[in-house]
Amino acid sequence: MARAEAPSLRRRAAHHSAERFFFDRFASARFTSLASATSLGGRLGDLAGRSVLLAASSQLTAALALIELDGVARRITILPPDVAPDHLAALIRGAEIDAVVTDLDPPPEALRGIPIRVACAPTLATACDLPAAFAQTEWVMLTSGTTGVPKMVVHDLAGLTAAFVARKPEAGVIWGTYYDIRRYGGLQIFLRAVLGGTSLILSSPGEPVSEHLERLARHGVTHLLGTPTHWRRALMSPEIKKIAPRYVRLSGEIADQTILDALRATFPQAIVSHAFASTEAGVAFEVRDGLAGFPARWIGQARGGVEMKVKNGSLCIRSPRTASRYVGTDMALRDEGGFVDTGDMVELRGDRYVFAGRRGGIINVGGLKVHPEEIEAVINRHPQVRMSLVRGKRSPVTGALVIADVVLKSSGESNDSASRQIGARDHALVEGDILKLCRDALPRHKVPAAISIVPSLDVAATGKLARRES
Amino acid sequence: MSIKLTIMDQMTQIAREHGKALAPLHDDLVLLESGLDSLGFAVLVARLEDRLGIDPFTAAEDAVFPVTFGDFVKVYENGAR
Numbered sequence: 001m002a003r004a005e006a007p008s009l010r011r012r013a014a015h016h017s018a019e020r021f022f023f024d025r026f027a028s029a030r031f032t033s034l035a036s037a038t039s040l041g042g043r044l045g046d047l048a049g050r051s052v053l054l055a056a057s058s059q060l061t062a063a064l065a066l067i068e069l070d071g072v073a074r075r076i077t078i079l080p081p082d083v084a085p086d087h088l089a090a091l092i093r094g095a096e097i098d099a100v101v102t103d104l105d106p107p108p109e110a111l112r113g114i115p116i117r118v119a120c121a122p123t124l125a126t127a128c129d130l131p132a133a134f135a136q137t138e139w140v141m142l143t144s145g146t147t148g149v150p151k152m153v154v155h156d157l158a159g160l161t162a163a164f165v166a167r168k169p170e171a172g173v174i175w176g177t178y179y180d181i182r183r184y185g186g187l188q189i190f191l192r193a194v195l196g197g198t199s200l201i202l203s204s205p206g207e208p209v210s211e212h213l214e215r216l217a218r219h220g221v222t223h224l225l226g227t228p229t230h231w232r233r234a235l236m237s238p239e240i241k242k243i244a245p246r247y248v249r250l251s252g253e254i255a256d257q258t259i260l261d262a263l264r265a266t267f268p269q270a271i272v273s274h275a276f277a278s279t280e281a282g283v284a285f286e287v288r289d290g291l292a293g294f295p296a297r298w299i300g301q302a303r304g305g306v307e308m309k310v311k312n313g314s315l316c317i318r319s320p321r322t323a324s325r326y327v328g329t330d331m332a333l334r335d336e337g338g339f340v341d342t343g344d345m346v347e348l349r350g351d352r353y354v355f356a357g358r359r360g361g362i363i364n365v366g367g368l369k370v371h372p373e374e375i376e377a378v379i380n381r382h383p384q385v386r387m388s389l390v391r392g393k394r395s396p397v398t399g400a401l402v403i404a405d406v407v408l409k410s411s412g413e414s415n416d417s418a419s420r421q422i423g424a425r426d427h428a429l430v431e432g433d434i435l436k437l438c439r440d441a442l443p444r445h446k447v448p449a450a451i452s453i454v455p456s457l458d459v460a461a462t463g464k465l466a467r468r469e470s
Numbered sequence: 471m472s473i474k475l476t477i478m479d480q481m482t483q484i485a486r487e488h489g490k491a492l493a494p495l496h497d498d499l500v501l502l503e504s505g506l507d508s509l510g511f512a513v514l515v516a517r518l519e520d521r522l523g524i525d526p527f528t529a530a531e532d533a534v535f536p537v538t539f540g541d542f543v544k545v546y547e548n549g550a551r
Contacts (some may be wrong), residue, residue, distance in 0.1 A: 232535070365512075450516060
């Protein structure tokens with residue numbers, strides 16, 4: 001789909017004259033004078049027309065670089081903070097990266113072979129000679145939760161800003177977000193703040209909840225966004241009383257009625273909304289009536305350019321805000337009709353659709369997607385395990401948790417002499433063993449919260465493990 | 471073991487499993503300063519459901535967000551009645 005050439009992010013950011021800032025835990029950057037400043041040491045010209053990997057150590061540094069790179073680089077691939085180092089080489093190859101902007105010193109091994117390397121910084125310096133914007137830059141975001149190398153999803157600025165660009169600038173708005181701006185949800189807020197002429201309070205990894213809330217209060221946050229898990233955690237802090245936002249929004253996980261009611265009670269003056277968006281499907285809708293799920297009549301209607309349908313129980317989205325394609329793979333991102341299948345399962349209850357979890361048993365632990373197969377593969381390495389099934393268990397804290405059902409080999413079935421003793425060994429010991437294996441091989445949110453030794457698992461007619469849609 | 475001791479025991483164990491330092495537990499301790507993060511609390515609630523047979527947070531009609539360790543224990547003690 002061809003879109004009209006739009007002015008670059010820098011030009012549009014500089015258009016606003018109000019004094020405004022990006023804040024993080026340790027620093028702030030004033031970007032009022034952005035029209036003539038650089039965080040790239042005056043080397044932006046070297047990146048013109050390049051496919052640039054942005055590997056910044058902080059959100060603040062990434063924010064400043066992004067404003068400069070749009071309209072100059074051919075493609076910006078934004079590296080989120082939690083990408084495994086052994087995936088870097090495949091990402092660099094897939095996105096045809098020929099330049100890197102980074103403040104990592106020394107840079108990870110995989111970045112050292114990239115021909116052009118430009119240093120970025122969380123500070124702005126005056127520059128006299130900035131290249132003119134000429135390119136329609138591709139913005140490449142990484143998906144989370146895929147097994148193996150993350151998928152790379154192509155957006156453009158018009159699509160990324162379509163959900164809010166037509167709105168009037170909001171006076172006196174200070175945005176705050178728990179999301180990282182290097183992922184889709186956070187990038188939305190970043191762009192909204194930049195284009196709306198407002199300040200933005202960024203989160204910082206490892207910052208205690210109380211300190212973060214105090215910081216949000218100090219800077220006078222008015223609009224605050226996070227996942228239900230972020231909000232549940234914030235509600236457990238006494239400092240929650242210090243902020244008085246007039247708009248709070250949840251997305252990234254299922255917003256249940258309990259958390260919506262709790263936010264309503266805590267912030268009676270605020271609009272409490274929940275939104276649906278994904279890296280591939282873009283922002284689909286926002287629900288402001290305080291109820292979980294969304295009105296069933298929205299299906300089949302075109303609302304603000306967004307159309308939705310339910311196919312095999314999964315929510316599908318067609319809109320100008322969806323990504324256009326993947327890079328580095330031939331996989332199709334949209335179906336023949338132009339719909340993106342989100343893999344989020346919905347169920348009709350009365351006159352509303354409510355979210356019922358992810359297709360394929362994918363578990364959403366506090367906004368982080370977990371593929372059961374990855375964990376099963378680790379558990380199945382244990383010499384006494386015959387098969388395992390990893391599934392989600394509802395959690396009032398993180399939405400869901402990972403638990404595992406494990407079938408052990410019967411004695412005599414294993415060649416391993418130790419496991420022939422299975423009858424004599426306490427199940428608890430085996431469970432402990434399996435947990436240790438998981439802890440050594442997996443990030444914390446993927447380690448099962450509980451392991452149950454079961455006599456058998458259901459196998460479907462296809463010969464695959466029977467997974468319930470959780 | 472009393473509900474309170476069971477909770478203390480589980481918190482100690484989860485902190486160890488997650489490689490976190492647990493603050494000395496007393497009734498006025500703000501839970502978020504105990505050393506457990508969201509994932510730690512999620513695991514704690516699941517384990518306590520196993521041990522005590524209740525998940526007072528999911529069962530509650532109104533949302534409960536305990537702030538201190540004492541509040542947290544009370545939620546379970548009330549739920550067990």
